[in-house]
Amino acid sequence: MEGIPETRELARALQDKGIIPRHVVLLHAADTVLIERNLGKRVDVYTGEVYHTTFDWPSDVGVQRHLKAPDGISEVETTRRLLEYHRNFPGILQSFEKRLKQINADQPCADVFSQVLTHVRAPPRTPAPFSPRILLCGPPGCGKSLQAALLSQKYGIINVCCGQLLREAVANETKLGELIKPYLNSGWPGSRREYV
Template sequence: QNMLEELLIHKPDDPIEFMINHLKQNNDDAPKICILGPPASGKTTVAMWLSKHFDAIRVSQETLLFKETLALTEEAKAYKEKNQKIPNALWANLIQERLSNVDCIKQGWILEGFPENQEQAWMLQSFGIFPRHVVMLYASDTVLIERNSGKRLDPLTQEVYHTTFDWPSDPLVQQRLVKPDDLSEQEVSKKLLEYHRNFPEVFQIYQKVLKSINADQPSVDVLSQVLTYVQTRHRSAAPFTPRIIFCGPPGSGKSLQAALIAQKYGVVNICCGQLLKEAVADNTSLGELIKPYIDNGWPVPDNLVLELLTQRLSSLDCLTDGWVLSGFPRDIDQAEKLHKSQINPN
């Protein structure tokens, strides 16, 4: 279905080659799932179970740092060894590199514990990484702190067990289990504080594809609810994120058509003239530069318009919902500048 929709929209010169490339690069049924939640909420258990169920690739901090040989792995490990925080940009680049590998494209992926904050989420989106399903596990802090104290790790398989809720039956596995390094109550409380600070912004970004699931219940029930959700298909009026430009002479109906498209498909409607007036009204730094031109009825220089458009089109709602632009470009020179600014309609 996705391939047919893309064929109708792109109308490629060589449809056979287009379909072959689509099949090589895409698996429309492959899972693209993020498992998020506070420490000790059961992210690893859920991610590993889904990975086995779907035969998908599980990607987590541990797998990226200790099981992969990616170009940036050593750089990330160096931060870890110095007990320094790994920068968001480095995590995002590691994830992008891993998810672009053939196995992730063909089999799908389960991204565990990422993104941790708004900046990571935006970076992943800028790389074109959009999960189809986001599962947000939750439980009270007291439950999580108590649960964390019984957490045990199998260093051989990286599987997580618990002294009360999930103890392995195999004596050999029992002997191998170790207590993770960061298990002090103080450390967990610190991580929970950071999670609660970042959670609302991440929730806001993924709210259309996100489901919250209570982790304070038997693991069988948690897994059942997760599986039911990730097997659902989200319905969208648009086949992919639209980036549309309306051109035409004055009075041809550009603004009206843009408004109708925006209303039908839920994309962001951007009228260039209105955007300039809003910048002036909001007293932004760009607005102050634009104000003299608007007040005197002079045309606003292209470089100011492009800077304003670049800021607006790279904002979150435009990246996630798509956009329709009218009122710019008005000539070939402006169109070429728009193209050089990496603003490309599809």
């Protein structure tokens, strides 16, 4: 699960429904780093692949032509989302403190992934079989989506992108899509989240 819950109330609601992660990873970095990362994001309009102007620029000129800055990543919008994150962070921390591992995301993604794997590989408290439930949380731009994709690939587990599911519901004009469309159009931050 990537980025959800965003508040203590949502964390408690998930726990009440029996959705309790076994491992919680909190990725963190300085706000200036996160703003720079968000401002450099580019998305291939045909494939949806995410690139970065500094860290991951494609060598294929054809791909470069299809790149576009995603909506909602201006400096003002990113700062607003960071302020909201900092306001809600203490409650989320309290909800999962016994399962939590904090990792500095301001380092190469391979190093971050190595630390995430070390935490996820920690032995369970029970020998009973279980389905891995991993919560990735942190501020916008800390690399949650990348780590979710890497974990999904490594373990063959499902990476459910909540934001993608919501956008598909809107695009398919489902009843749920019609209900949530106003929230997505208003830039609701919960539309950009994943679950692993």
